Amino acid sequence: MAAPDAGRHAQNDGCRTLSLSAHVGFDSLPDQLVRKSIKHGFCFNVLCIGETGIGKSALMSSLFNTNFEDAPSTHFLSSVQLRAQTCELQESNVLLKLTIVKTVGFGDQMNKADSYQPIVDYIDAQFEAYLKEELKVIRSLFSYHDTRIHVCLYFISPTGRCLKTIDLLTMRSLDSKVNIIPVIGKADSISKAELEEFKKKIMSELISNGIQIYQFPTDDETVSEINTIINGHLPFAVVGSMEKVKIGNKMVRARQYPWGIVKVENESHCDTVKLRRMLCTNMEDLREKTCAYYELYRRCRLEKLGCRDIGPENKPISLQEVIEAKRLKFFLEMERKEEEIKQRFVQRVNEKAAMLEEAEQQASMPVCLEFVF
Amino acid sequence: MSTGMRYKSKLVNPEEKQDHEKQYVGFATLPNQVHRKSVKKGFDFTLMVAGESGLGKSTLVNSLFLTDLYKDRKLLNAEERINQTVEIIKHTVDIEEKGVKLKLTIVDTPGFGDAVNNTECWKPITDYIDQQFEQYFRDESGLNRKNIQDNRVHCCLYFISPFGHGLRPVDVEFMKALHEKVNIVPLIAKADCLIPSEIRKLKERIREEIDKFGIKVYQFPECDSDEDEEFKQQDRELKAVSVFPPSAPACVFKMKAGLDSSSEHLFLSDAISKEERFESAPFAVIGSNTVVEAKGQRVRGRLYPWGIVEVENQAHCDFVKLRNMLIRTHMHDLKDVTCDVHYENYRAQCIQQMTSKLTQDNRIESPIPILPLPTPDTETEKLIKMKDEEVSTISACASWVLELESKEFLQGCPIEAVLRLPAPVSHCCGLLGWRTGCETCGFLCQGNIAPFHPRHRCFCAQAGVNTL
Numbered sequence: 143m144a145a146p147d148a149g150r151h152a153q154n155d156g157c158r159t160l161s162l163s164a165h166v167g168f169d170s171l172p173d174q175l176v177r178k179s180i181k182h183g184f185c186f187n188v189l190c191i192g193e194t195g196i197g198k199s200a201l202m203s204s205l206f207n208t209n210f211e212d213a214p215s216t217h218f219l220s221s222v223q224l225r226a227q228t229c230e231l232q233e234s235n236v237l238l239k240l241t242i243v244k245t246v247g248f249g250d251q252m253n254k255a256d257s258y259q260p261i262v263d264y265i266d267a268q269f270e271a272y273l274k275e276e277l278k279v280i281r282s283l284f285s286y287h288d289t290r291i292h293v294c295l296y297f298i299s300p301t302g303r304c305l306k307t308i309d310l311l312t313m314r315s316l317d318s319k320v321n322i323i324p325v326i327g328k329a330d331s332i333s334k335a336e337l338e339e340f341k342k343k344i345m346s347e348l349i350s351n352g353i354q355i356y357q358f359p360t361d362d363e364t365v366s367e368i369n370t371i372i373n374g375h376l377p378f379a380v381v382g383s384m385e386k387v388k389i390g391n392k393m394v395r396a397r398q399y400p401w402g403i404v405k406v407e408n409e410s411h412c413d414t415v416k417l418r419r420m421l422c423t424n425m426e427d428l429r430e431k432t433c434a435y436y437e438l439y440r441r442c443r444l445e446k447l448g449c450r451d452i453g454p455e456n457k458p459i460s461l462q463e464v465i466e467a468k469r470l471k472f473f474l475e476m477e478r479k480e481e482e483i484k485q486r487f488v489q490r491v492n493e494k495a496a497m498l499e500e501a502e503q504q505a506s507m508p509v510c511l512e513f514v515f
Numbered sequence: 516m517s518t519g520m521r522y523k524s525k526l527v528n529p530e531e532k533q534d535h536e537k538q539y540v541g542f543a544t545l546p547n548q549v550h551r552k553s554v555k556k557g558f559d560f561t562l563m564v565a566g567e568s569g570l571g572k573s574t575l576v577n578s579l580f581l582t583d584l585y586k587d588r589k590l591l592n593a594e595e596r597i598n599q600t601v602e603i604i605k606h607t608v609d610i611e612e613k614g615v616k617l618k619l620t621i622v623d624t625p626g627f628g629d630a631v632n633n634t635e636c637w638k639p640i641t642d643y644i645d646q647q648f649e650q651y652f653r654d655e656s657g658l659n660r661k662n663i664q665d666n667r668v669h670c671c672l673y674f675i676s677p678f679g680h681g682l683r684p685v686d687v688e689f690m691k692a693l694h695e696k697v698n699i700v701p702l703i704a705k706a707d708c709l710i711p712s713e714i715r716k717l718k719e720r721i722r723e724e725i726d727k728f729g730i731k732v733y734q735f736p737e738c739d740s741d742e743d744e745e746f747k748q749q750d751r752e753l754k755a756v757s758v759f760p761p762s763a764p765a766c767v768f769k770m771k772a773g774l775d776s777s778s779e780h781l782f783l784s785d786a787i788s789k790e791e792r793f794e795s796a797p798f799a800v801i802g803s804n805t806v807v808e809a810k811g812q813r814v815r816g817r818l819y820p821w822g823i824v825e826v827e828n829q830a831h832c833d834f835v836k837l838r839n840m841l842i843r844t845h846m847h848d849l850k851d852v853t854c855d856v857h858y859e860n861y862r863a864q865c866i867q868q869m870t871s872k873l874t875q876d877n878r879i880e881s882p883i884p885i886l887p888l889p890t891p892d893t894e895t896e897k898l899i900k901m902k903d904e905e906v907s908t909i910s911a912c913a914s915w916v917l918e919l920e921s922k923e924f925l926q927g928c929p930i931e932a933v934l935r936l937p938a939p940v941s942h943c944c945g946l947l948g949w950r951t952g953c954e955t956c957g958f959l960c961q962g963n964i965a966p967f968h969p970r971h972r973c974f975c976a977q978a979g980v981n982t983l
Binding site: 193194195196197214215216217218250251252253254255299300301302303304306307308311327328330331333334347397398399400401402403404405410411 | 567568569570592629630631632633634676677678679680681682683684685688705707708710711817818819820821822823824825828830831
């Protein structure tokens, strides 16, 4: 999706500004856009990275009020895998196609040096799929199911001390590809005082290691104030629950301990509601930033293929020409390879024939049998 | 419960005493003498704590012994821990209670499981334990044995993370590497993030996995029949279901049934405790160094917006059970198992290695003095040599058979049929469990031992018993 050109019109010289004498009606354009997008539906893709059992499914169920039940996975997988689940949610007349991708077996292996690689590969694969669709001759971007990851929730283990090294390594490899929001999973094991210290420690570690996490946008006046406050609450200490407990005469999502009840929707107990609010109000901004990451990916990818925006004589090259040139080159290469294979085949046939002749001669002689399997 | 009282109740009652007055010798005071001497000598105990960072190990140790052992500790950042190796740090403190002195050593293992690549991260720990055994072995074999320092590790508390679904690969590998060297007591750390049903599920899962992987954790032994009634009750409670919420009538009735009629008291509750004996293991613990105010009382606990977790409340966690087990009732048993089983295994292995090396080198003088084994007479020596040869031929045959077995036509045939040997008899000490002894020589051994276990040859051969 190319960036809209709306901003340029005001700067174009030789363009007069007219005043209107009556109501024309193009102020309904945003409404038309809204109507179209509602009809089309929205899509949102979330990636949850965290150790096995840290509460990814429980949190997703609590955030979106649907049951994303998954069989509890084992700790003994030999490598990290990713599992995706899609569901359609509807609220008033807005349709949301939600895809949740979860890591399975993250942080379980003995040697975790390569744990982040499958995740990076997955994100790149989604970008690649979109790029392929864009480069197609007959393409249907409108009805294409966008699988690019819009936000990544990174679950930090609630040790109460500091980040783990695997967290640093993974976030460092992902911060230029996806919006990262760090959350502290199973936060009902940290008391309030410890939580303040823990959050400060995490943020200072992230900053000192140069990791870019997603900052809620502060340029839009309507949300800037709230967002600045929320930015100070990162990382979110979340608690999720698949089960509901009867409190009063309502069933609420909560965890019942012998010493009290942790209510998921209570803001003084945990930050789950804050996270939900932030995700929903800033969904569009997250998608825009994802497009920016995608553009970065696309540029790197095409540059690798040898495409340039400016040709050798400083003239813009059209992509078509480049692709044509590449296709010709591949075609010639393929012909050459075919020739080579044909030659080799003929050679081997001759060799084999010679061998068989020799064997035949030998077989006619009386010799002890030695089978070589 | 003072130990002095325990022994007094075993004295003959006054009636009997009158009858047997002539026969009263007076050695019934021996336990009291032992008690006095041990108080004078003092006790020592070495406890190792292992587990990932951030699971509350130091807090728990401080809560257990009600002291602050970790005053000036530097915690590393994530960046610094990328290539961290496991260190072994010892903290030794002398504590005293009611005249009983205890020299407590806590062996800490910072860095365990923290690096990115954790293959063989338990090696420094197993090396440390072996070092302590070797040190004790040397001291024991030395000439001057007056003041032997016992630095052997008596118990290892292993902390399992509550945030997962059970054991992780690093947990399994660690426990398998150490279960034959030290008493392992697995614990579920930071149990205040689990609701009671989750605790039950996790405990079951961990118990299953421990069985599945064949890990031998420390089993606290049954009481002897002539123990004090109070001690037995404690033992029963220890083994009963640990966590049940107050609103669980089914469990309450089950317990009540055991305590109803006094005559059936022992029988029923024994039956219950046997069934649920292992239900509370592994203990789900919470530690805290801070004192909070709860229901008008000052208790050790953790303060949350939704309630206060009391560390010493049995309905909240198993801390009290752990403390009772570790300190109040089974501390000495842990030491005994370490001395009698783990150390003896190490010692026997050591000796066997040395002697086999010597036979290879034709009886060259070894730097470590060989322990004063009574030299077997020529007859038994001949027997030993003969059996040695048999073992070597059979092991050669076994390797040949394994090779043959890989060929398809032999698959499915038992080795005995191929070798035409009699089927191996289960060895006299091949009984399950740790604490059963050999029927012939009473020697304690661990689990199933192969028919040609050298230790048995050495010791049972002395008695002239054919154990093969």
